[in-house]
Amino acid sequence: MGKLTLLAACAVLAACAQAALSAPGSVAVSTKSAMPRGIVRTDGHGAVPVSVAGTAQCQSLDRDQARAALTHSNAVRAAAGLPALRLNARLQRAAELQACDMASRGVMDHRGTSSTGPGMRVKQLGYKPRITAENIAAGASSIFDLNGTLSEWARSEKHRANTVIPQLKEMGIGHALSPDGRVAYWSVVYSAPR
DSSP states (O other), rough: HHHHHHHSEEEEEEEEGGGTTTOOOOOOOOOOOOOOOOTEEEEBOOOHHHHHHOOOOOOOOOOHHHHHHHHHHHHHHTTHHHHHHHHHHHHHHHHHHHHHHHHHEEOOSSSTTTTTSSHHHHHHHHOHHHHHHHEEEETTTTTOOOOHHHHHHHHHHHHHHHHHHHHOOOEEEEEEEEETTEEEEEEEEEEOOO
């Protein structure tokens, strides 16, 4: 089975904090915790092929879905004794653009077509960050709906670590589907303004 086929059959998750953006590396699969079948977690990776490239299905999440993601992230933060986040339209747009970009290229990657990572993307949209972190995911659209993706990020130590960075104040989340609609791509961007 080829690498592309194997990864397309699995869900792939990656966490990135702004400090780690400058050094892409190879895929390193985490084996520290028991993972549900078909879930691959990476850290310090470059572009990971997941689906075919082409014209992605890019749509904004509706207000209820964005609020559900905010509620979920805030529950994770509350469990860590941290204050709640609020939604930010620029961070929302940055996450949407990255999800669409990944789906169009058929790869899961913190780097974008015209950015080196989430910090650069939010700056391009006029947001002045003090800190920026991003969680991304790609996997079967039948499994990786909003709730499935949020649950996986909460179960993953490195993704949860991004969610509970104490200095964070705001977030945005984006979603897109591969051209064939079989793979869902997700991005959540956390930040705090200067």
